[in-house]
Amino acid sequence: MKIHLSNSVWIGNIDPFIHSFDTSNDKILEITSHKKWVSVHPVVLCMITGLGLFIRRKKAELSFEKMEATSRHYFERMGLFKILGLDSGIKITPHESAGRFIPLQLITNSSNLDDFICEMIPMLHLQPEQAEPIKYIISELVRNVFEHASAPDGAIVCAQYYKKSNTIRIGVVDTGVGIRHTLERFYHPKDDLNALALALTPGITGTTTKIGGTEANAGAGLFFIKSLAKISRDFFMIYSGKAMYKLLKNPKNKQAKLISDPLKDHFSSEANLPFWNGTVVAIDLCLNNTLNFNELLDLIRKVYREGRKQQTKLRYKKPQFI
């Protein structure tokens, strides 16, 4: 396998980065990077970590070409080399991380997650009303990994606050079974993209065909998170198997309306990407734009109800007159 950290990788321009991922030989993972400057979304760090841990588990070779980019210190500070057990040779003076970022973390159980959520907010120095949606996103995404992914390394999480744009960017990645596999038992998605669309539809969960879910799962988590990005007019991206669904930024002159069918949203998608064993989720949240969380819940309530009615209606049997 080969992956190249290019000059700039954010959700908006992540497609070429994913396309360049070469999955052909899983006996070795070769990681290379742009020689001058590498500037990436936290989800990219999570993906590299996920691949590195995957290759280590397979006892295959991990070859991480020495980074030359001026920005290489960032990768050291975010804990990429440490988590992969590599000596980068990069010397840094670690600053206090509060107010800027959450370095790469592996979250493997409920208790880890509780601790992480407690520690995370002071690290980002956010106001309580700003912290609320972020805690929500992390909790729901990480619990999805615990409950559905069967991921040996748990959830790989990383986040960064960008002062200039007042935006927090979050990545949550796993190298588990992937969304199509999770939905296979009850929904038989025809391909990975169809699986992503189902996973983003309110009321659909991998644990039952019943609309509304089971006692443990309602099938609402990803829809809530996509809705947060939509209302904040920010990006949301999910990549699993060979497919990626990307919610595009809602234009400022258009009313941000929640829609239960993800395929009717303002989105882009790809269905034939290099295969990702597991699931990758990334979200940007501009804290200027974040709607009051309670107002968002009102909108979600309305759309969730309508979406669920549509799902139920689709299953109504009609008499067959012959």
Add this chain to the structure above:
Amino acid sequence: MEIKLYEYVGTFAENKDIAKDIRINKIIPSLENSEEITLDFDKVKSATQSFVHALISDVIRKNGIKILDRVYFKNCSDTIKKIIEIVIEYMQDHS
């Protein structure tokens, strides 16, 4: 019976394992004994939909919506109220 959720979940109610535990070991036995249940969210500032779903959806699914005549939600923040309303509403659509 009154259950003070802060003692179990702190200020952010998100741990579904704890929700399940409270449901199985406290809520269901009390309701089976024909008691009333008060879920007190005092000091709990927020909750996820998944937590509230794990706490109460199965109670409604198994007993019908009338069971809510014996379940009270106390000291809920606006966010928690809205999340409880969402869960109860969708459970009524399909119970």
